[in-house]
Amino acid sequence: MTISVAHLGPAGTYAEMAAVAFSKKLSQFGQKSILCPYTSIAQTLWAVSQEQVNLAVVPVENSIEGSVTITLDKLWQLDILEIQTALVLPISHGLISLAKSFEEIKIVYSHPQALAQCQGWLEKFLPQVKQSPANSTTEALEHLEQDYSIAAIASQRAAELYKLPILAYPINDYPDNCTRFWVLKKGCTEMGNSALKLIIDTIDQPGNLVFTSLGFTVPANEPGALVKPLQVFAKRKINMSRIESRPTKLSLGDYLFFIDIEANSNHNYVKAAIEELKTYTQTLKIFGSYILMTIS
Amino acid sequence: MTISVAHLGPAGTYAEMAAVAFSKKLSQFGQKSILCPYTSIAQTLWAVSQEQVNLAVVPVENSIEGSVTITLDKLWQLDILEIQTALVLPISHGLISLAKSFEEIKIVYSHPQALAQCQGWLEKFLPQVKQSPANSTTEALEHLEQDYSIAAIASQRAAELYKLPILAYPINDYPDNCTRFWVLKKGCTEMGNSALKLIIDTIDQPGNLVFTSLGFTVPANEPGALVKPLQVFAKRKINMSRIESRPTKLSLGDYLFFIDIEANSNHNYVKAAIEELKTYTQTLKIFGSYILMTIS
Numbered sequence: 001m002t003i004s005v006a007h008l009g010p011a012g013t014y015a016e017m018a019a020v021a022f023s024k025k026l027s028q029f030g031q032k033s034i035l036c037p038y039t040s041i042a043q044t045l046w047a048v049s050q051e052q053v054n055l056a057v058v059p060v061e062n063s064i065e066g067s068v069t070i071t072l073d074k075l076w077q078l079d080i081l082e083i084q085t086a087l088v089l090p091i092s093h094g095l096i097s098l099a100k101s102f103e104e105i106k107i108v109y110s111h112p113q114a115l116a117q118c119q120g121w122l123e124k125f126l127p128q129v130k131q132s133p134a135n136s137t138t139e140a141l142e143h144l145e146q147d148y149s150i151a152a153i154a155s156q157r158a159a160e161l162y163k164l165p166i167l168a169y170p171i172n173d174y175p176d177n178c179t180r181f182w183v184l185k186k187g188c189t190e191m192g193n194s195a196l197k198l199i200i201d202t203i204d205q206p207g208n209l210v211f212t213s214l215g216f217t218v219p220a221n222e223p224g225a226l227v228k229p230l231q232v233f234a235k236r237k238i239n240m241s242r243i244e245s246r247p248t249k250l251s252l253g254d255y256l257f258f259i260d261i262e263a264n265s266n267h268n269y270v271k272a273a274i275e276e277l278k279t280y281t282q283t284l285k286i287f288g289s290y291i292l293m294t295i296s
Numbered sequence: 297m298t299i300s301v302a303h304l305g306p307a308g309t310y311a312e313m314a315a316v317a318f319s320k321k322l323s324q325f326g327q328k329s330i331l332c333p334y335t336s337i338a339q340t341l342w343a344v345s346q347e348q349v350n351l352a353v354v355p356v357e358n359s360i361e362g363s364v365t366i367t368l369d370k371l372w373q374l375d376i377l378e379i380q381t382a383l384v385l386p387i388s389h390g391l392i393s394l395a396k397s398f399e400e401i402k403i404v405y406s407h408p409q410a411l412a413q414c415q416g417w418l419e420k421f422l423p424q425v426k427q428s429p430a431n432s433t434t435e436a437l438e439h440l441e442q443d444y445s446i447a448a449i450a451s452q453r454a455a456e457l458y459k460l461p462i463l464a465y466p467i468n469d470y471p472d473n474c475t476r477f478w479v480l481k482k483g484c485t486e487m488g489n490s491a492l493k494l495i496i497d498t499i500d501q502p503g504n505l506v507f508t509s510l511g512f513t514v515p516a517n518e519p520g521a522l523v524k525p526l527q528v529f530a531k532r533k534i535n536m537s538r539i540e541s542r543p544t545k546l547s548l549g550d551y552l553f554f555i556d557i558e559a560n561s562n563h564n565y566v567k568a569a570i571e572e573l574k575t576y577t578q579t580l581k582i583f584g585s586y587i588l589m590t591i592s
């Protein structure tokens with residue numbers, strides 16, 4: 001069986017780079033896979049929830065710009081996706097343009113996250129240039145065509161794929177720029193004794209740091225309502241590596257919380273913590289336990 | 297003295313609507329003000345930090361799409377801004393186009409937050425239409441010109457200002473859509489015995505709910521590091537109405553936290569809480585105490 005892997009396309013996006021790296025990992029285990037580009041993160045997640053594909057690779061968090069909120073919101077709403085593994089990809093942006101010098105450039109296009117990550121560089125070297133958002137870093141390249149007054153911010157790989165010149169590289173403001181992706185599958189599906197399972201099984205190897213992601217709501221307007229769930233982990237010395245609040249979309253000031261803990265939900269002390277957590281939360285969802293792979 | 301108020305422009309943005317409402321409030325107290333549009337939220341905040349203007353009105357949170365992260369990041373980085381008051385504005389989007397019917401529309405432009413807030417409506421009524429991001433809802437209107445195949449999502453007020461037809465209204469997916477704005481000034485500046493001071497002084501009127509906003513960092517990789525700061529308020533029965541994490545931008549997994557508490561930092565029990573908070577945090581910043589005004 002060939003595993004199909006959905007990602008935000010077209011080819012050349014950072015999501016595709018993460019999917020390619022994951023695909024290589026699968027092939028090391030003798031597992032074939034094909035990549036399936038989608039035009040939005042929402043559609044990528046919808047595809048895996050509808051079993052159009054086996055897996056989806058989606059960005060969840062960037063070290064500079066923070067959460068990719070559409071990923072968190074859809075994970076909560078679709079309610080049937082399970083995190084298989086996390087991937088960390090270093091991000092390095094280039095200024096891509098047919099212009100011969102910075103002076104020719106009038107507009108620079110990119111995904112809003114990429115524009116934000118290069119804000120300092122743009123203010124310094126292209127202060128008069130209009131910044132225009134695009135749906136993806138690769139889509140930004142479509143604006144270049146034969147127009148020398150336009151630039152785009154995208155990866156080195158995208159420039160190579162589309163045979164476009166890089167005018168400056170790297171241009172991100174912070175050197176330690178990376179994005180964490182999740183590989184997700186539909187919760188109830190089984191992919192048998194595949195390479196995927198072999199990768200997932202590394203979760204049980206000693207020394208591997210395992211993360212569990214959860215989402216929950218707490219009673220509103222109650223002092224300490226959030227403290228109690230967090231204490232459940234603190235008193236067991238379970239480190240919480242991340243907390244993110246998102247609006248419930250019901251009314252302003254009404255939130256749900258996403259947390260990552262450094263622990264495996266299969267272990268008994270974690271199961272006990274989750275049982276106790278249920279007493280302090282209104283809705284509780286467990287999105288899976290997984291390891292983190294760094295892509296070099 | 298006329299007070300100058302910076303906001304994201306051009307005229308017709310929701311930020312301008314909030315600034316207009318605040319300006320009206322000032323005039324009720326006999327205070328004149330002028331509005332100064334800027335092309336980005338970052339520039340709006342920069343302007344007030346440099347004393348180019350007296351005040352800035354910036355969005356901080358939407359009930360559907362969550363935090364406006366650039367506002368939080370700049371508040372932390374600039375480190376000299378003080379929250380004067382909070383404004384809540386109801387948000388109602390319209391589909392604006394010269395097209396006679398939905399069938400003619402090929403592309404819809406808007407600010408990414410506005411596109412996200414109408415995602416369900418767009419999928420239902422304009423499923424084949426390409427969605428393209430713009431820097432503001434008003435900027436999206438520039439694409440219309442004489443092209444009947446283009447639509448934009450913006451406010452009813454923007455449509456009136458630019459004399460453009462509304463094809464559908466309201467089109468937001470959630471009826472209770474509103475945005476909270478902050479009115480900010482440079483911390484050390486005094487605007488004398490102005491109407492602004494009169495408004496601010498309402499903070500001490502009994503019955504007014506007062507909020508205080510703070511930002512802090514905690515030691516990394518320490519189980520319970522976030523629980524201790526939150527307990528400081530919980531044990532004093534101070535309700536925390538919001539918590540938001542943002543990357544420190546130093547490395548992935550390193551965060552700073554923004555919280556809003558329902559309490560006035562001038563009161564002694566709150567001062568004591570803040571003193572205790574200092575023992576659990578690495579950096580602590582107090583962004584001000586203020587009341588919340590709802591714009592109808």
